[in-house]
Amino acid sequence: MEYKDYYQTLGVKRDADKATIKKAYRKLARKYHPDVSKVHDAESQFKDVSEAYNVLKDEEKRASYDQLGANWQAGQDFHTPPGWEQAYAGAAHAQQQTSSAAGGFDASDFFESLFGQGGFQGGPGYDAYGGQARQSAGQDQHATVQIELQDAFHGTTRQLSLSEPARGKDGQVINKQRTLQVKIPKGITQGQTMRLKGQGVSGLGGGARGDLYLEIQFKPHALYQVEGKDISLALPVAPWEVALGGAVEVPLPDGKSVKLTLPAGSGSGRQFRLKGKGIPAKVPGNLIVTLKIVSPVADSDAVKEAYQALKSASDFDPRANLSL
Amino acid sequence: MIDAENIDTYCLSIKQLSSCTQIKETLIIELVENEVLNPQYDVPERWLFHPQDLSRLTRAGRLMQVFELSPVALALVFDLLDELQSLRRG
Helix, strand or coil, X not given: CECCCHHHHXXXXXXXXXXXXXXXXXXXXXXXXXXXXXXXXXXXXXXHHHXXXXXXXXXXXXXXXXXXXXXCCCCCECCCCCCHHHHHHHHHCCCCCCCXXXXXXXXXXXXXXXXXXXXXXXCCCCCCCCCCCCCCCCECEEEEEEECXXXXXXXXXEEEEEEEEEECCCCCEEEEEEEEEEEECCCCCCCCEEEECCCCECCCCCCCCCCEEEEEEXXXXXXXXXXXXXXXXXXXXXXXXXXXXXXXXXXXXXXXXXXXXXXXXXXXCCEEEECCCCXXXXXXXXXXXXXXXXCCCCCCHHHHHHHHHHHHHHCXXXXXCCCC | CECCEEECCCCECHHHHHHHHCCCHHHHHHHHXXXXXXXXXXXXXXXXXXXXXXXXXXXXXXXXXXXXXXXXXXXXXXXXXXXXXXXXXX
8 A cells, every 4th residue: 555644645744743733734634625625636625635634633643644754755656664553453443433424534544554453533523423323223424426417318217325323353343345336317406315225324233224315416517507407508600600699509418409599789798598408317407508709810811801891890809998 | 226215395393303413402493493494394393304404504513613603693604605606506
C-alpha cells in the first residue's frame, strides 16, 4: 500500500503544535468539504485531510505514526514494521464504529494497517451522534447514486457498493462491503428518492434489515443543466438565423433532436420552452433553450467584405442606449 | 435485480430519519425549530418528512460535525448554500 504523508497533506511541519494542526485542518475543511466545495474531486481530497487530522490531532496515534520515521515519501510502497500489531494492539480496538450513514469516513488501507479497522468520524464538533450506533434490528440506510442524464431517458441499472458495520472473525467491529444491483427506471428526476425495502442495514444482533433510501443525482453534463424535470440548454445560433428566422436542430440528451423554428428578429438570450422535451417523467418536464449568438470569425476576405457591407447597410450602434 | 419504489410524498417519520442518519431525535427537533427541515403536521410524533429532507439531514449532520455548527448557524449556512446553488444555475 502507499505511504501517506499526513504532515504534507495538512501542509504543516513535522514539529507543528496542536493549534497549528487544528488551524490547518479547519482551513482545508472549508476548502474541500464536499457539501460546500466546488473543487473537482473534493470528496477524496477531504477524505485525505480528515484522515490526516484524525491521526495528527491524537497524541498516541501521532506518536505511533512518527515512529515510522521521517524518511518515507508520500506514495512510496509501504508495509508496517515487524512487531507493529503487538505494540499498537490496545488502541486498535478502541476505534469508534462508523457507518456511511452517520457521516463517518472510510479509512485508507494505510490508516487501517497502522490503526486497525473501523474507520473514524469526520471531525470534532457538535454532538449529533450520541456514541455507538444502536445495536437493534431494522436500521434504515441512506445513500446517493449518480447517473448520467441520458439514463433518465432510457432507465439504467446501477451496482451499489455499501459499507456497514459487522462483526469480524475475532469479534472486532469491521466495515463490511455489500454490493446491490438496482434498476433505475426512466423518467427519474434530480433529487428524487427511491426506497428499497429490506435493503438497509441489518442489526448487529442479526435482526431484520431496515430500508435503503437512494437519492438520485445527475452527473454534471457538458451541454445541459437540470433543475427538477426541466433541462436547460444554451443553443449557439448564427446572427442570420436569429435576424432572418428559420429552423434549427436542437439536440436532446437521449441522442434524438427536435426542430425549433426561430421567428425573425429573435434576440440573443431569447428563451424558448419546448414542452414535454425535458425528463420523461409521468408529467414530462420541459426543455428550455436559450439562444446564444455566435458570429463567424473574419478570417477570409470574403467574410470581411460581408461584415463591412453589413456595417454600412445597417447603420447600427449597439451601445446607443448606454448612458455613461 | 432489485425493484425500487419511487417516493415523492411526505412519508418519513422522525424515527426513520433518526435511524437512517444516526442523528438523535432531539437534534432533529431542534433543526425543525430552526426551519432547516420542514415536515408536515404539528407535533413530532406526527411529523411526516419529505424524502428530500433525508438527504438534507445527512448534509446537516456532516456540516455540523466538521464545522462545529449550532442549529442556528446551520440554518444560515443552508440558506446561503441554497442561494449560491440557484445563482450558479442561473
